[in-house]
Amino acid sequence: MFSNFFLRSFRILLLPVALVYWLVITIRNWLYNKKIYKSTGFALPIICVGNLAVGGTGKSPMVEYLLRLLENRFKPATLSRGYKRRTKGYVLAGDTTTALDIGDEPMQFHIKFPDVPVAVGEERVVAIPLLLQDKPETNVIILDDALQHRAVQAGLNILLTDSSNLFTRDFYLPTGDLRDLKSSYKRADIIVVTKCDPALTAAEKNKIIAEIKPLPHQQVFFTTTRYGKAYHLFTREIVNITMDMEVLLVTGIANPAHLKQLLEKHTASYQLLQYPDHHIFNIDDLKEIRKKFNTIDNENKIILTTEKDAVRLSKFQSDMHDDPVYVIPIEHHFLFNEGEIFDQAVLQFVSTVKPII
Structure with a gap:
């Protein structure tokens, strides 16, 4: 306060x-x-x-x-700026694209809608003709x-x-x-x-x-x-969030207030690790997440994150594959x-x- x-x-x-x-x-x-x-x-x-x-x-x-x-x-396509990406200019998402190439939100679109062209470009007036050249059916x-x-x-x-x-x-x-x-x-x-x-x-x-x-x-x-069913970051296994569960909420979004309210209502308790909006997670963050998670004295516990954060955590698949990291989708109702x-x-x-x- x-x-x-x-x-x-x-x-x-x-x-x-x-x-x-x-x-x-x-x-x-x-x-x-x-x-x-x-x-x-x-x-x-x-x-x-x-x-x-x-x-x-x-x-x-x-x-x-x-x-x-x-x-x-x-035949829709999306065009974003690609905030906090490590590339410049126009980029069209492909099979090997990562969040570092196009940004977290466009990467989220690319994963969830693989048949939809997803492009980024700081100057949209320049990027639109390039997108239409690459995907003329749009x-x-x-x-x-x-x-x-x-x-x-x-x-x-x-x-x-x-x-x-x-x-x-x-x-x-x-x-x-x-x-x-x-x-x-x-x-x-x-x-x-x-x-x-x-x-x-x-x-x-x-x-x-x-x-x-x-x-x-x-x-x-x-x-x-409206929140959907939480699913494992890598295996896609569904988990039910219950009142006897303790949650470590890991977010790098601008406003997690509504997600915090959800956990207050539907879990025994939760702890929060909040990073800056569009935060690019590194190995030190992974260590911090695990250290915080290990302090929770409850066998029924999970790490929960948002879909936007999930695309930035997915690069740790070899390190986190067996960790209970779950993603909660949201949508407008x-x-x-x-x-x-x-x-x-x-x-x-x-x-x-x-x-x-």
């Missing part, structure tokens, strides 16, 4: 820096709005999934949701975490915002978490409020919608996080029975979009 108070106080002291940051992104957006900076359109449907803040709002699970929706009807591209990258003109913009930290209540970096203007929400076609309480009421929903103030053309949806409405909005866009010249 003290450390959180200190962090909040320190961030408030950085308000002058936040105001400079706000000025910079205001000028940048103005240059795009006035078409001094150009946006490029492409002759196929492009869906952009993004947010206005740093940290986890559920972008990767949303990309996966879209891939499940589209892969049997169209007829829809999903841009991961690209709402603020306005060099590409997407036809459908999906904005995610965490219910516990709505963009309307946030402030600009480094005092807050916003990396883009609050007014940039107006560029979205669909707004998804994520990580909601499953028991969210219609009155609470309407209150949030009133706070967001969507434009007439914007649709607002609400999702909660739409509240108020509005999942089909969301699906139809996406499918209609992909089916009827006209080329952008």
Whole structure:
């Protein structure tokens, strides 16, 4: 609690820096709005999934949701920046690709959707033609975490915002978490409020919608996080998480709060080893994980991690194959029975979009 108070106080002291940051992104957006900076359109449907803040709002699970929706009807591909990869420029995932080549989230897409082209590139306006050259059958591209990258003109913009930290209540970096203007929400076609309480009421929903103030053309949806069965990192064996189990939670994600809440409800106890977002695990981390795990005095114990972390731990297969390391998948579940409405909005866009010249 003290450390959180200190962090909040320190961030408030950085308000002058936040105001400079706000000025910079205001000028940048103005240059795009006035078409001094150009946006490029492409002759196929492009869906952009993004947010206005740093940290986890559920972008990767949303990309996966879209891939499940589209892969049997169209020929989708994904394009990401490839954060914290050790390569530069455009890279298309292949049989020998690792997370070091393309980043953890794209690698996760590649593993879970092996028939879907997964590419990375810092300059998306350059990477898209290269992707289409390599995979000419592609007829829809999903841009991961690209709402603020306005060099590409997407036809459908999906904005995610965490219910516990709505963009309307946030402030600009480094005092807050916003990396883009609050007014940039107006560029979205669909707004998804994520990580909601499953028991969210219609009155609470309407209150949030009133706070967001969507434009007439914007649709607002609400999702909660749904967890799947935990499976072994290497053998894929399923394990049931039970109330007599103790868990060592190992994460390198921006916001593990919901996963911690899950373990508080469904396990005897848990301990946490939290690393920075997109952390690249090394042999010293492996030693630390094992040392921490061995301090747990319960035979019924496991190491639990996220799918994003799992792709960065998989390189230790020869060392960890027999360790009880399990992965817990997550996905979006739409509240108020509005999942089909969301699906139809996406499918209609992909089916009827006209080329952008």
